Amino acid sequence: MPEGYRAIxxxxxxxxxxxxxxxxxxxxxxxxxxxxxxSAAHAGLTAxxxxxxxxxxxxASMDPRDLVPLVDAVVSGSADLVxxxxxxxxxxxxxxxxxxxxxxxxxxxxxxxxVRLHDLGPMRAGRREALQELGMLDRRxxxxxxxxxxxxxxxxxxxxxxxxxxPRVGRSKVTGTVRGSITAVRDMLRLLSxxxxxxxxx
Numbered sequence: 452m453p454e455g456y457r458a459i460x461x462x463x464x465x466x467x468x469x470x471x472x473x474x475x476x477x478x479x480x481x482x483x484x485x486x487x488x489x490s491a492a493h494a495g496l497t498a499x500x501x502x503x504x505x506x507x508x509x510x511a512s513m514d515p516r517d518l519v520p521l522v523d524a525v526v527s528g529s530a531d532l533v534x535x536x537x538x539x540x541x542x543x544x545x546x547x548x549x550x551x552x553x554x555x556x557x558x559x560x561x562x563x564x565x566v567r568l569h570d571l572g573p574m575r576a577g578r579r580e581a582l583q584e585l586g587m588l589d590r591r592x593x594x595x596x597x598x599x600x601x602x603x604x605x606x607x608x609x610x611x612x613x614x615x616x617x618p619r620v621g622r623s624k625v626t627g628t629v630r631g632s633i634t635a636v637r638d639m640l641r642l643l644s645x646x647x648x649x650x651x652x653x
Contacts, residue, residue, distance in 0.1 A: 452515050459498055460509060463491040469509075489587070489594030492573075496582055505576040512544065512619040513574055520612050521576040531581065531607035532598070535574030535614030544618045552636050559643055560596070564603040567611075571595055571639075574614050577602075592635035593642045600642065 452458050458478035462470040464486055474480045483494035496504055503525055505518045513535070521533040539545045557568050573595060585601040587594060602609055 453519050456505075456515065456518070457501065458515070459495045461491040461495045461498075463487070463494075473509075485590060487591045487594075488573075489590035489592070489597075492594050493587065493590065496579070499579050502579055503576060504579045504582060506573055508573050508619070510619040512617050514615065514617075517614045518574065518576060521574065521614075524610065524612065525576050525578060529608070530610045532577045532602045532609045533575060534568065534570065534599075534609070534611050535572055536570040536611040537572045537574075537616035538613050540615050540617045544616050552633075556596070556636065556639055559640075560599060563643055564600065566599065566603050566609050568599070568609070569611060571599065572614070572616075581607075589638070589642060591638045593638035596639045596642050 458473070458476075459481060460470065460473040460478045461481045461483050463483050470480050470482075479498065481494050481498045483490050492506060495506070503522055505522055507513050507515055507518060517535065521535060524530045524533045537545065553571060554569075556571055560566060560568050560571065575595070575598070577598075582598070585598065585605065587597045587601060589597045599609060
């Protein structure tokens with residue numbers, strides 16, 4: 452971890468020894484029994500006490516040291532929410548089906564919100580209180596998208612910064628399988644559809 456950063460690891464039903472290892476290395480480990488990406492991410496946000504919170508996958512695909520430029524952009528006031536745009540370090544780091552799904556979703560987000568995004572990746576940083584005040588409700592794969600949609604609706608400055616993306620350790624339940632990617636896309640399309648309906652009736 453970068454100097455001055457504190458790791459919060461959310462155990463979302465892990466069946467290996469990850470939580471114990473993280474705890475032994477000084478991380479604050481939170482148990483979140485409700486399964487789902489959003490459940491885990493929001494539990495970490497709720498447990499945080501620092502003024503700025505950063506999110507990062509803990510599967511070796513991302514280096515926590517790469518969070519520093521994202522956090523610095525928030526600290527400087529140049530952005531309210533900063534996303535890490537994944538840049539694969541090898542051809543195997545990002546499966547083709549997941550990359551295609553991400554590209555389609557990013558295009559839909561640009562058309563729906565005007566936010567110029569190319570990647571809806573998990574690495575991101577923002578101010579803790581502001582993130583909590585967004586009132587995010589999704590606890591599945593739509594959580595990252597809901598954060599962007601609600602932030603955009605609130606007039607946030609949302610930007611991207613490049614972040615290296617390496618092959619993960621272990622198998623992903625989302626990007627590692629076609630079925631997982633389809634589930635994630637369905638969750639996100641549902642949120643986009645809800646947003647369009649809200650705009651149309653407002």
